Amino acid sequence: MKRLNDIFTKDIQTAVIAGHVNPDGDCVGSATALLGYVRRNYPWIDVSLYLERPKEALMFLPGLCEEVFTEPAMRSVDLFVTCDVSTKDRIAAAGALFDAAGKTVSIDHHASNPLFADVNIVDGEAGSCAEVLFTLFEEEKISRDIAISLYTGIIHDTGVFQYSNVRPSTLRIAATLLEKGVPAAKIIDESFNERTLVQNRVLGYVLAREKTFMEGRIAAGCISLEEMRQCGAEKKDLDPIVASLRLTAGAECAVFVYETEPGTSKVSLRSSSETDVAKVAALFGGGGHTKAAGCTVQGKPEEVLVLLTEALGKEMNADD
Ligand SMILES: [Mn+2]
Structure with missing residues (x-):
């Protein structure tokens, strides 16, 4: 708890909080929670938040406004804090400001974080x-709005307390946040579960063409830019797909590949077994967590799908 007091000291006048490219619920939840906490408890600091625009379902988070999505005009700040950013090159657009900052801090939970900042609080x-x-905040200084941001971050990265990254302490933290008046059911439904008609259509399209490999141990799907266009779908509409593939009975890992520009494909990997998908993603220059990782690979989605399932198959065989 004292650690934040050692960071947001009296000599800090300007601070920027930033997240990673393509920000998810944990990134936006964490960054807005920290913004609220700094504004409330370190009022002498002129703090601003810089994020890429997240999906619409996260726009309810306290502290988000147009200014947040506009690159800061200032040339340098006393303090630059990143939330949920696993490597320096994943800091969204304000990266130049990071280099010029008086002091940098990385608050994160990616085990692969190379500790790229001056101060690294990585669990x-x-x-x-x-x-x-949450562990850095003093409980009595967490307002309802800050609790809403933290709770949103937790449910998004744990799949509403379903994934294997949930610890007993996760639920204790969630309980404390509920006591602060977080409207949990509403947040879960509106920011996590809800899907648009287009999202449902594109999910159906990919699942209807799902394939399995390694005797059903890998579930895989892919979509090209042309097929996305036919579904009326954009990149942001693809979020729920990889999780649905992973639910296939017998599948230990899921691979979802989509084309980001002609000839370039983005891969999402999920694991529900011992297989470390971050290792497989790293073979292609990507990264992530052991159970959820990603990478970008040159090639058409169907080709990349074959490459990835082969690499994943080798990794699974090595584990057997
Ligand atoms: Mn996260």
């Missing part, structure tokens, strides 16, 4: 960055 065992932040 690779935590299910979400929001959980790491």
Whole structure:
């Protein structure tokens, strides 16, 4: 708890909080929670938040406004804090400001974080960055709005307390946040579960063409830019797909590949077994967590799908 007092000291006048590219619920939840906490408890600091625009379902989070999505005009700040950012090159657009900052801090839960900042508060065992932040905050100084942000971060990175990254402490933290008046059911439904008509259509399209490999131990699906266009879908509409593939009976790992630009494909990997998908992603220059990882690979989605299932198959065989 004292650690934050050692970071947000009296000599800090300007601070920026930033997240990672393509921000998810944990990134936006953590960053807005920290923004609220700094504004409330370190009022002498002129703090601003910089994020890429997240999906619409996260726009309810306290502290988000147009200014947040506009790159900060200032040239340098006393303090630059990243939330949920696993490597320096994943800091969203304000990266130049990071280099020019008086002091940098990384608050994160990716075990692969190379400790790229001056101060690194990284708990690779935590299910979400929001959980790491909770342990840094003083409980009585957490407002309802801050609790809402933290709770959102936790549910998004734990799949509403379903994934294996949930620890007993995750639920204790969630209980404390509920006591702060978080409207949990509403947040879960509206920010996590809800899907648009387009999302449902594109999910159906990919699942209808799902394939399995390694005697059903790998479930895989892919979609090209042309097929996305036919479904009226954009990148942001693809979020729920890999999790649905993973639910296939008998599948230990899921691979979802989509084309981001002609000839370039993005891969999402999930594991519900011992297989470390971050290792497989790293073979292709990507990264992530042991159970959820990703990478970008040159090639058409169907080709990349074959490459990835082969690499994943080797990794699974090595584990057997
Ligand atoms: Mn996270």
